[in-house]
Amino acid sequence: MQGLYAVFSKELRDHFSSYRFVILFALIAMVSFITSYMAGVHMKGNLEALAKTRFPFLTLFSTPGAVLSMVQFVAFFGPLIGLVLGFDSINRERADGTLVKLVSQPIYRDAVINGKFLAGVTTISIILLSIVLVISGFGLALVGTVPEVEEVWRIFIFLVISIFYISFWLGVAILFSISLKSIATSALASAALWIFLSFFVSLGADVLANTVAPVDNSKETEPATIIKNLKIKEMVSLCSPMVLYTDATATIMDPMRNTISIVSIVQRERRPMEKLLSSRFQNPLSLGQSLIVVFPYMIALIAITFICFAISYLIFMLQEIRT
Amino acid sequence: MEADRVIETVSLTKNYDHHRAVNSLSFEIKEGEIFGFLGPNGAGKTTTLLMLLGLSRPSAGYSRVCGLDPLRKAREVKRLVGYLPENVGFYADLNAVESLEYVATLNGIKRAEASAKIHELLEVMGLSQDAHKKVGAFSRGMRQRLGVAEVLIKDPRVLFLDEPTIGLDPDGALRLIDLIQSLNRDKNITVLIASHNLYQVQKISHRVGIMIDGKMVAEGSVQSLAEAKFGVGEKEYSLEEVYMKYFREV
Numbered sequence: 001m002q003g004l005y006a007v008f009s010k011e012l013r014d015h016f017s018s019y020r021f022v023i024l025f026a027l028i029a030m031v032s033f034i035t036s037y038m039a040g041v042h043m044k045g046n047l048e049a050l051a052k053t054r055f056p057f058l059t060l061f062s063t064p065g066a067v068l069s070m071v072q073f074v075a076f077f078g079p080l081i082g083l084v085l086g087f088d089s090i091n092r093e094r095a096d097g098t099l100v101k102l103v104s105q106p107i108y109r110d111a112v113i114n115g116k117f118l119a120g121v122t123t124i125s126i127i128l129l130s131i132v133l134v135i136s137g138f139g140l141a142l143v144g145t146v147p148e149v150e151e152v153w154r155i156f157i158f159l160v161i162s163i164f165y166i167s168f169w170l171g172v173a174i175l176f177s178i179s180l181k182s183i184a185t186s187a188l189a190s191a192a193l194w195i196f197l198s199f200f201v202s203l204g205a206d207v208l209a210n211t212v213a214p215v216d217n218s219k220e221t222e223p224a225t226i227i228k229n230l231k232i233k234e235m236v237s238l239c240s241p242m243v244l245y246t247d248a249t250a251t252i253m254d255p256m257r258n259t260i261s262i263v264s265i266v267q268r269e270r271r272p273m274e275k276l277l278s279s280r281f282q283n284p285l286s287l288g289q290s291l292i293v294v295f296p297y298m299i300a301l302i303a304i305t306f307i308c309f310a311i312s313y314l315i316f317m318l319q320e321i322r323t
Numbered sequence: 324m325e326a327d328r329v330i331e332t333v334s335l336t337k338n339y340d341h342h343r344a345v346n347s348l349s350f351e352i353k354e355g356e357i358f359g360f361l362g363p364n365g366a367g368k369t370t371t372l373l374m375l376l377g378l379s380r381p382s383a384g385y386s387r388v389c390g391l392d393p394l395r396k397a398r399e400v401k402r403l404v405g406y407l408p409e410n411v412g413f414y415a416d417l418n419a420v421e422s423l424e425y426v427a428t429l430n431g432i433k434r435a436e437a438s439a440k441i442h443e444l445l446e447v448m449g450l451s452q453d454a455h456k457k458v459g460a461f462s463r464g465m466r467q468r469l470g471v472a473e474v475l476i477k478d479p480r481v482l483f484l485d486e487p488t489i490g491l492d493p494d495g496a497l498r499l500i501d502l503i504q505s506l507n508r509d510k511n512i513t514v515l516i517a518s519h520n521l522y523q524v525q526k527i528s529h530r531v532g533i534m535i536d537g538k539m540v541a542e543g544s545v546q547s548l549a550e551a552k553f554g555v556g557e558k559e560y561s562l563e564e565v566y567m568k569y570f571r572e573v
């Protein structure tokens with residue numbers, strides 16, 4: 001424990017005093033200001049109109065401001081925080097010759113990666129928490145609404161899911177920094193995996209779905225084929241942590257949606273009347289119901305985070321450390 | 324006599340791919356001994372030290388340090404052993420005191436106790452002037468001195484020193500050698516010192532071992548090794564002459 005705490009507090013101090021943290025934080029603060037300002041302005045107009053939004057506070061996070069909403073922004077670029085905090089965590093020490101010194105002290109070897117991982121997670125949590133507080137403060141000032149208790153809970157759950165999501169990428173970065181000796185290579189490898197899983201998996205899902213169950217727009221296609229096509233797309237997309245994250249946060253931050261399956265949304269979209277009705281008169285899902293809907297996605301996200309960490313752990317424990 | 328053996332290896336072997344870095348090495352070091360570990364570059368000295376610390380897994384054979392298995396009781400072994408790696412590294416943005424404090428906390432030494440010790444060690448290693456300088460701005464020899472201080476802060480019972488005097492100025496080297504000798508004499512610390520400086524090794528070692536190509540080709544006091552090679556005579560051979568004789572024969 002003493003070793004874990006020593007490594008943890010040193011790493012945390014390093015993170016907070018590094019330029020890279022300052023740059024990351026400035027970048028994120030800027031983006032969250034812009035998105036929440038845009039969302040706030042947009043919503044102010046809405047609130048003055050007749051149709052009031054049910055959860056004005058959540059809208060601050062889930063309405064696209066300039067380009068992306070806050071939720072989308074975390075989905076797209078949150079992984080970068082994890083990658084930047086972790087890509088050189090072990091191999092820089094190896095290159096500097098401090099790793100062998102560290103592991104020849106009377107601490108358990110896993111204290112080194114546990115300490116680093118926890119320090120990264122703490123840094124991520126502090127970054128995210130401060131963004132959420134900034135946006136909320138902004139919302140209070142700009143829109144003049146006080147969040148309901150339920151909204152506070154939903155934002156809290158969003159925060160927890162986001163921390164897990166970004167921690168997964170921290171774990172990926174640490175894994176690469178353990179298994180690859182060169183810092184440049186581990187940076188590149190983790191960025192490549194991020195781009196692949198976030199952007200190319202959905203492309204691949206399209207291709208696969210259209211090959212297995214081709215849907216031709218010019219001809220009538222059997223409904224069964226369309227559904228099969230969509231199902232395949234959905235299954236393959238789930239390999240992407242970004243999709244998992246988006247699905248996990250969707251119903252939490254947007255309670256008017258009661259499902260996250262593309263299939264059912266599309267099916268509903270085929271009947272315009274019903275769509276109108278549902279958006280007009282549908283009641284939002286309760287918090288408990290929302291949790292049930294997103295639960296599997298949350299669990300999947302947490303599971304891949306732990307799997308990734310477990311692999312790092314195994315490799316590191318068996319690795320020979322010469323420098 | 325079991326307890327007397329601080330270090331013991333039995334057929335210790337390490338293979339890298341198809342290359343055998345350490346080849347069925349068996350030797351022992353008794354408590355209170357200074358053992359000089361010699362051998363040409365790539366002989367397997369560092370690899371042996373790493374296996375004794377549990378940082379590297381032997382391909383075959385085993386070792387005991389203070390009666391403990393370095394693979395199973397890694398933490399206990401590391402509590403007793405102070406290891407100075409051959410290229411000791413530092414966190415460039417910490418100063419000397421902070422570096423030592425970090426090592427102290429990793430060893431579970433209390434803050435108050437640590438700061439007194441740090442002060443004392445910086446004094447002994449001649450670094451008092453540079454106590455608050457960033458290690459990134461240290462010269463080669465200053466880093467080496469700090470490395471030694473970091474090893475000593477945990478009050479080790481056994482020292483593994485890989486090239487401890489490298490980069491030190493003549494005065495610094497002499498002092499370090501004296502320091503090692505006095506630690507051995509006053510605190511009965513067992514020392515395993517790998518070095519290419521035969522003069523220094525001869526000066527402090529009770530026994531030496533010559534390792535070539537992963538094998539210990541000779542082991543014993545300088546005198547006994549000389550007698551084995553040159554026969555008993557009046558002449559006192561230097562370690563250099565003995566070492567070169569063994570080296571040429573292999």
Ligand SMILES: Nc1ncnc2c1ncn2[C@@H]1O[C@H](COP(=O)(O)OP(=O)(O)OP(=O)(O)O)[C@@H](O)[C@H]1O
Nearest residue numbers: 339342344362363364365366367368369370371409
């Ligand atoms: N990671 C590695 N992979 C493959 N071979 C290695 C590795 N590390 C060391 N070796 C080999 O193991 C052998 C022993 O190396 P070692 O570092 O123990 O030598 P040494 O006696 O300490 O030499 P020096 O006096 O130069 O420090 C060398 O032949 C080296 O090439």
Ligand SMILES: [Mg+2]
Nearest residue numbers: 368369409485
């Ligand atoms: Mg060596």
